Amino acid sequence: MDSETVTGSGSLSPAQQHGTYELLPFVLDPKNIARFDAGQVIIGDRRQYPFEQSFVTCRTVAEVASAIEGMVTQGSGPWLASVNALRILTSDSPDNPATLMADLQQARDLLVSTRPTNTAMMQRLDQMLSIAKQALATNSDVDYAIAASIDEVLLGIYDDYTLRALAMADLIDDGDGILTNCFGEAGVLLSIAFAARQGKDIIVYAPETRPYFQGAKLTAPSLHEMGIKVNLITDNMPAHIMSERKIQKYVTAADLITLDGHVVNKIGTFQNAISAHAHDIPFFAFAWGRDDSKKQRSDIVIEERDAAEIKLALGTATTIDTISARYPAFDITPPNYVSGVVTVHGVASPYNLESLSTW
Amino acid sequence: MDSETVTGSGSLSPAQQHGTYELLPFVLDPKNIARFDAGQVIIGDRRQYPFEQSFVTCRTVAEVASAIEGMVTQGSGPWLASVNALRILTSDSPDNPATLMADLQQARDLLVSTRPTNTAMMQRLDQMLSIAKQALATNSDVDYAIAASIDEVLLGIYDDYTLRALAMADLIDDGDGILTNCFGEAGVLLSIAFAARQGKDIIVYAPETRPYFQGAKLTAPSLHEMGIKVNLITDNMPAHIMSERKIQKYVTAADLITLDGHVVNKIGTFQNAISAHAHDIPFFAFAWGRDDSKKQRSDIVIEERDAAEIKLALGTATTIDTISARYPAFDITPPNYVSGVVTVHGVASPYNLESLSTW
Structure with a gap:
């Protein structure tokens, strides 16, 4: 890796600089993996691909857990679906801090139990719980804090993908x-x-x-x-x-x-x-x-x-x-x-x- | 192998002596692999097993070749189906020696072409053609000679299976x-x-x-x-x-x-x-x-x-x-x-x- 190449283009991130997003196929476009939209988690249905480009819509954390366990998504899909699942709770009930943290912890435990081997989901969920706790402590908007953090993590992950892929390409x-x-x-x-x-x-x-x-x-x-x-x-x-x-x-x-x-x-x-x-x-x-x-x-x-x-x-x-x-x-x-x-x-x-x- | 064990029971063959035929599951009973019956070759359809115990009936050598190529049977199935396929010709046209040998040779070539890796089918077909030639030369019944030879080969094969299996079992x-x-x-x-x-x-x-x-x-x-x-x-x-x-x-x-x-x-x-x-x-x-x-x-x-x-x-x-x-x-x-x-x-x-x- 030539770190000058990575950091030499001013404000461009590694993923932007190397055209990562333009190269990605349909199933790896982040919005086709999993996204939060109007109170629901929309998960790209890898069971149907490539015959259909369809999505599974989850209205509850339990539905997200069930989709992950049922292999609707896999690989990097579970962490992205599960952190977005937390927003079903944070976007819905911003008023009771004590209940919210308990609900988030329960959601985290249920989601983690679906796929025990890959610990990326657990790590990201714990990161989001920590952000929620901090937001509550400072009377900030929990949902906004989590949404912003998901975006930030996502950008960082695609930058990391880019750095690793460049190293392997050589x-x-x-x-x-x-x-x-x-x-x-x-x-x-x-x-x-x-x-x-x-x-x-x-x-x-x-x-x-x-x-x-x-x-x-x-x-x-x-x-x-x-x-x-x-x-x-x-x-x-x-x-x-x-x-x-x-x-x-x-x-x-x-x-x-x-x-x-x-x-x-x-x-x-x-x-x-x-x-x-x-x-x-x-x-x-x-x-x-x-x-x-x-x-x-x-x-x-x-x-x-x-x-x-x-x-x-x-x-x-x-x-x-x-x-x-x-x-x-x-x-x-x-x-x-x-x-x-x-x-x-x-x-x-x-x-x-x-x-x-x-x- | 203890050769006394194998030969020590008078007229019993190794397969009989060791209860081979009683141990075999449905799909390995020779009559369920492939057999000749009233001008047709009946092949156990391994594509349908274990959901159905069904058979494919072939009226011509080409149909047998097509069944072998289409994976109706495999392993030891092709040789047994193909030697029985010769009887479609020998049981039908015993009168013209010159034509019969040409037809048998053509059938042999077509059958051999279906599965090129396992040469057991080719070896057994060549053995049967040699027996047919000999029968024609001595004015014997070609179909009877081939049928008898198939039976003899089959018994020998199950005896050989038995001897090998006893060696491995040890x-x-x-x-x-x-x-x-x-x-x-x-x-x-x-x-x-x-x-x-x-x-x-x-x-x-x-x-x-x-x-x-x-x-x-x-x-x-x-x-x-x-x-x-x-x-x-x-x-x-x-x-x-x-x-x-x-x-x-x-x-x-x-x-x-x-x-x-x-x-x-x-x-x-x-x-x-x-x-x-x-x-x-x-x-x-x-x-x-x-x-x-x-x-x-x-x-x-x-x-x-x-x-x-x-x-x-x-x-x-x-x-x-x-x-x-x-x-x-x-x-x-x-x-x-x-x-x-x-x-x-x-x-x-x-x-x-x-x-x-x-x-």
Whole structure:
């Protein structure tokens, strides 16, 4: 990263300066992820995309929690939907401070319980609760304080996406085949878009990501929309494509990275990393903020979802009811399989993360 | 293998002696795989199983070829369907020797072209053509000769399944979790059933096997029918389940094994073998006869199927039409990832296969 490039254009933010917002595909436009409008939280329905550009409207915090749990959105969607869910309470009842804080705390706990692995939602909710408390203490408008804070956080996140994506783009070579997993969102997609804008010819291999098909439904159509070549494959193919020497880099997002370099991401990330290692292909994982409470592997909570979801493909049963199943939603790639963690300060060693104050 | 056990019961074949036919689940009963009846080939429709026990009836060789290409059956199904397809010709036109041999050759070529990777079908068809030629030369009944030969081959195959499964069962330990891939048919399933009959407590992890879900539709229901504990998982989970230390053996069938120990099997077999190796879990692959024309990796033809099949899950589109895809149907696991090849002579080193005359 050249910090002069980032700060050298006067008032332009990194995201503005590098054209981030113009590059983003439909599903990653912040207003299509989740927004607050007239007392309701409007969440982009990733279950319907790319067949429909539809939205789920939530009138209560419980409805937002249910939408998150039901996979209406995922990745960065839950934090943005959940902080906006707080505004259902703050925009509605600004008059009773004591009740409001209790309600916000209850909302926070309900929302956090929906997806235990990715702690970004919890961190942002706690940040918003702290802002609400401060606003109440100073007799400020709580809803306005939270709304302003969401906007500020959002801009900061897209600036961070931009800084990380620029760092990763530098490591992508002309002619690279890139394997990803699930939906790497703005970090992964922008890094490829920036590299392509530098004139590099790139093709992405996107595993479909069972059971919810995020690779087929989000990653492949988003890359196609961005003008990037993409080949959809099933989740059992990455090592075979590697053996054909068609993959030179493996790049994913991460739902969580521990201070000692364990990468937690959508199930399948780990076995692709093992296959990449066996084929001398480097694996880069995008950081998503730092969580000081997640020091090591034993601090990770892997979400075990309802096994019934494994026995469905787009609503159709794949087997008979009597069959048992398992559905761990995430896996853990230890640092010995991680070539680099993509942070706002550049691509770092997974063994040197604790020394970086921000990721 | 204790050869006395196999040969010590007078006229009983290994399959009879060890109760093989009683252990087999519905889909592996030979008459439910494919049979000839009144001028037609009746093929068990694995696309509908386990929801229906239905059959596809073929009146011509072209219909049998189309059914094989369309995945009505797979694994050992194609050879049994295709040799029975020859009887459509031999039972119908026994009078013109010259025409019959040309017709049989044409049928053989059409059938062989449907699935290029697994050469068992080609080997068996060539064997039947040789028998037909001999019968014509000696003025014998060609149809009778082929029918008798199919019966003989079939009995021999189930005896071989039994010998291999007994060898593998000896290596399965009480308390083992066993990962498989796709549908390992009689070899894999009998080895687990024999081990269970020895009082060993076993649980099988069955990846669903995209895009056709053979793991979900054939493996899991068949094991359940046989009274074996089974957990269905998606194809992106094996390494994570290994990291939980729940898998002690990885056991699959093989569509082809080269003389120098490369195991060709359903896509996904290779990456699971890499993950198994990284977790110190041995990988055993069942041999399926020896093909002297397949000496090394470069002799393997990997079937590349229509990529449109990847973009469907049980008939429903997983993405938009404009997305490109790849569908290599099989992959290749080199011998350094293979702990043992299960043959009729016991579990052999993948580096010592050429010395064994039969597998």
